[in-house]
Amino acid sequence: MNKLKDFRHVILYGLLLAMLIFALKWLQWKFVLVDNAIDIYIGAIALFFTILGIWVASHIMKPKVETLIVEKEIIVQPPEVFTLNTSELQKLNLNSREYEVLQLLAKGHSNADIAANLFLSVSTIKTHVSNLYFKMDVKSRTQAITKAKQLKIIE
Amino acid sequence: MNKLKDFRHVILYGLLLAMLIFALKWLQWKFVLVDNAIDIYIGAIALFFTILGIWVASHIMKPKVETLIVEKEIIVQPPEVFTLNTSELQKLNLNSREYEVLQLLAKGHSNADIAANLFLSVSTIKTHVSNLYFKMDVKSRTQAITKAKQLKIIE
DNA sequence: GCAATTTTGGTACTAAAGTATGAGGATAAG
DNA sequence: CTTATCCTCATACTTTAGTACCAAAATTGC
Numbered sequence: 095m096n097k098l099k100d101f102r103h104v105i106l107y108g109l110l111l112a113m114l115i116f117a118l119k120w121l122q123w124k125f126v127l128v129d130n131a132i133d134i135y136i137g138a139i140a141l142f143f144t145i146l147g148i149w150v151a152s153h154i155m156k157p158k159v160e161t162l163i164v165e166k167e168i169i170v171q172p173p174e175v176f177t178l179n180t181s182e183l184q185k186l187n188l189n190s191r192e193y194e195v196l197q198l199l200a201k202g203h204s205n206a207d208i209a210a211n212l213f214l215s216v217s218t219i220k221t222h223v224s225n226l227y228f229k230m231d232v233k234s235r236t237q238a239i240t241k242a243k244q245l246k247i248i249e
Numbered sequence: 250m251n252k253l254k255d256f257r258h259v260i261l262y263g264l265l266l267a268m269l270i271f272a273l274k275w276l277q278w279k280f281v282l283v284d285n286a287i288d289i290y291i292g293a294i295a296l297f298f299t300i301l302g303i304w305v306a307s308h309i310m311k312p313k314v315e316t317l318i319v320e321k322e323i324i325v326q327p328p329e330v331f332t333l334n335t336s337e338l339q340k341l342n343l344n345s346r347e348y349e350v351l352q353l354l355a356k357g358h359s360n361a362d363i364a365a366n367l368f369l370s371v372s373t374i375k376t377h378v379s380n381l382y383f384k385m386d387v388k389s390r391t392q393a394i395t396k397a398k399q400l401k402i403i404e
Numbered sequence: 405g406c407a408a409t410t411t412t413g414g415t416a417c418t419a420a421a422g423t424a425t426g427a428g429g430a431t432a433a434g
Numbered sequence: 435c436t437t438a439t440c441c442t443c444a445t446a447c448t449t450t451a452g453t454a455c456c457a458a459a460a461t462t463g464c
Contacts, residue, residue: 140298147302160314165321189410202392205451217413224453234420235391235451237357243398344440360421372443379422389450390421 179246186229186247195222200239200248334401341384341402350377355394355403 188196191212198208205219212219223235232238242248343351346367353363360374367374378390387393397403 143295143298144302144305147299147304147306149302149306150299151302151306162314162316164316164318166318168320191411199391200395202387202389202395204389204391214411215413217415218411220452221413222411223451227452232357233452234357234359236354236359236394239391239394240355240357346441369441370443372445373441375422376442379424382422388422 176249177246182245183247188226188229192222192226192229195219196226196238196242197248199223199226199235200242331404332401337400338402343381343384347377347381347384350374351381351393351397352403354378354381354390355397 183193194212195208198211203211205216205223208214209216209219227233227238230238230241232241338348349367350363353366358366360371360378363369364371364374382388382393385393385396387396
């Protein structure tokens with residue numbers, strides 16, 4: 095598109111030059127007789143072609159581009175996505191049942207609730223919970239919840 | 250700065266014109282005698298001033314300013330910032346002591362710990378805790394912790 | 405198949421949590 | 435001054451949580 099536009103200007107420039115050759119020839123006959131007018135004639139040509147040059151340049155030449163970078167601040171909502179801390183979870187060395195119990199524990203369930211949920215006896219849950227406390231180095235379910243959330247091993 | 254640069258070009262252009270007046274006068278004496286050379290003379294002037302015009306244009310022309318908008322993502326709230334949910338806290342209608350107890354409760358403290366921390370008896374703590382459960386509509390400290398964290402009324 | 409671990413469950417006991425009820429002092433609002 | 439709310443504490447009781455110790459299936463790894 096730009097190349098086509100440039101080419102059009104070149105053609106236009108060529109046509110103008112052709113027309114000028116005739117115009118100048120005619121002017122030459124007019125002014126050459128009056129010897130003093132040669133300066134004005136030359137000046138007129140100089141002025142005309144200067145303007146022509148400026149016009150051509152302004153239409154053909156690639157414009158200088160100054161890039162102005164404007165930084166637009168976009169407010170991004172904090173993701174608040176839970177990312178499981180796998181390394182901390184591995185350190186605790188909990189087996190799958192203990193981890194299941196911990197998750198239900200943290201939801202506020204009682205031992206009886208957890209037992210019903212997992213189809214186990216309360217005795218079994220108590221055993222798991224005790225082992226859980228030992229491994230987590232805590233002494234109560236509230237401490238277990240607090241620590242588990244701090245370590246990001248549960249949601 | 251740019252205006253100064255433009256002005257310098259205008260001065261330069263003026264000086265070049267002044268020099269050309271003398272050059273042309275001299276050329277005029279040389280070529281005017283040979284009548285056929287007048288066309289070459291005019292052509293040379295036309296060519297010269299066209300190039301001059303182009304040169305002037307290329308130096309004076311204002312650069313095009315392109316505005317490039319760069320989107321910069323800014324995280325407004327770092328994920329770990331706690332913002333207290335005041336409205337939810339007001340709904341619960343907890344008095345100051347109850348709220349104090351709740352905070353210590355959520356840290357994993359036992360009733361005895363809380364009592365020692367606030368210089369109160371365990372009986373008092375039990376009373377506060379019971380009232381707390383009633384107002385929060387829960388049945389155990391684990392549920393209280395879970396709900397309080399969900400409602401964002403404690404850290 | 406054997407050893408190690410996991411998972412399950414029990415009993416017995418202690419500790420802590422939670423409920424119900426009452427009550428006295430402090431404080432603020434009407 | 436009275437009323438209401440808050441804050442404190444106590445007793446008596448029930449429930450739940452937690453510990454200690456044991457033991458038997460089930461599963462996994464070599």
